[in-house]
Amino acid sequence: MSSLSGAPSTSLTTAQAVARSIEALILDAALAPGDKLPSERQLMARLGVSRAMVREALKSLQGQGVIETRHGQGSFVCDTLAKPEDNEPLMQLFLGHNRTLYDVYEVREQLEGQAAALAAERGSEQDFYWITKAFNAMKDEKDPQRLAERDHAFHQAIVEASHNGVLVHILSSLKGLVQHSVAASVYNLSHRDAFKPQMDKHHQQIWQAITRRQPVKAQRAARAHVRYVAQSLRDIEVQEQSIIRASELL
Template sequence: MTNKQPLSTAQSIATHLEQMILDGSLAPERKIPSERQLASRLGVSRAIVREALHELHGRGMIETVHGKGSFVAGIVPTVDESTPLMQLYTGHSRTLYDLFEVREQLEGQAAALAAERATEQDQYRIRKAFEAMEAADPLTNADLDHAFHRSIAEASHNPVLLHVLSSLKNLMLDSVQAAVLNLAHRQAFKQQIDRHHRQIYHAVISRQARWAKKAAMAHVRHVSESLRQIEEQEKRLIRAALEPQPAANG
């Protein structure tokens, strides 16, 4: 009908990147490789890459910041500091639990969908993330935990779900780290978490959607409740984690 002519290089690159974003290969966080990197990797000039990126920008799929890079646009308006929501839970930790409440639902859905839809490649990625997490120190665990959950979210093959979950994670990034760090200190909690992870992992791999969903939801709920429990013990848990290390060594 219209144009069957070979797409211009920029077009196909844009389409390619778009596909990667939709697939989740490019997570909604800070990830898109630098222009020079893309250029050399794809064997084209930087100008072409820039044109492709502008194309995507026009579609509202990415944002670009001078000096920093290009990022996959978040669905939920990426809250930086000034966002009302941010202050909300910074001051009122209750919102943190609202966050968990929503996350519980979505992680459950993600796990269920992952169990149903994961390709072999997805399963491989999930396994890798899981094994890396198991073999890690409790201290460096935070990122790996994140990676594990994301690998599952990616396997859901629902870009919307992936983006929303990513946004939520961003939203609670600081506090989650505080949580994991603090939970990891307590052997009992950590073991429970590991058990949950194992359950999720096996459920997804063995394609048992219901089980996966339940396990994932239980996991999030457990983390949330553990956190709440701890918070009552040490009220200043989150505040401490958010404050700029007072550099008090003595």
């Protein structure tokens, strides 16, 4: 996570400048939805302002719906886009039809390809640490549920390393659908020798291209991975007349 730095701008009130500094972290994706903000004491020390100014800034951001304060826990970034709940009729419609699964893959191919390219360009060494940690966590994992969670964590770490706030927040709003698509790929493909090696190879290619700062290769690898998964599921569905649907994994 990036740190706040620099004195507040003199063109704004102190509280407004503190609020703008926090907003900049959110827009830069250094603070993602659900992340905890630095403590009041940390904000005071980093910005050289009083506790009263920090509290006024946090109150303003809370009033805008940008952050929420939880008693005894601190302040956290809110989701800036509405996130459909799994029990909503529209979400149930999405999860009940296989064609929607492929719609999700089409969106993921474009957005995650761009995220991988940006991560290779903009990612910090700390970002690369988390991407590498997530990549290594997938290795040799046999339990489908844990593998799905770690697979999603790998892709999420890449998105956050893009430092494109709009991209981060759009994918955050699609988190439920993305998680279901990852789970579907894992439950249908990861146990099959015909598909698992290629999926592992794709993950390694994505990881290497990003950490070696090769944006074109990173984008190509990320998009190829999502396309491969989608086509593999289509092939299985044709041959076996069915696949394990995301809704069946809940």
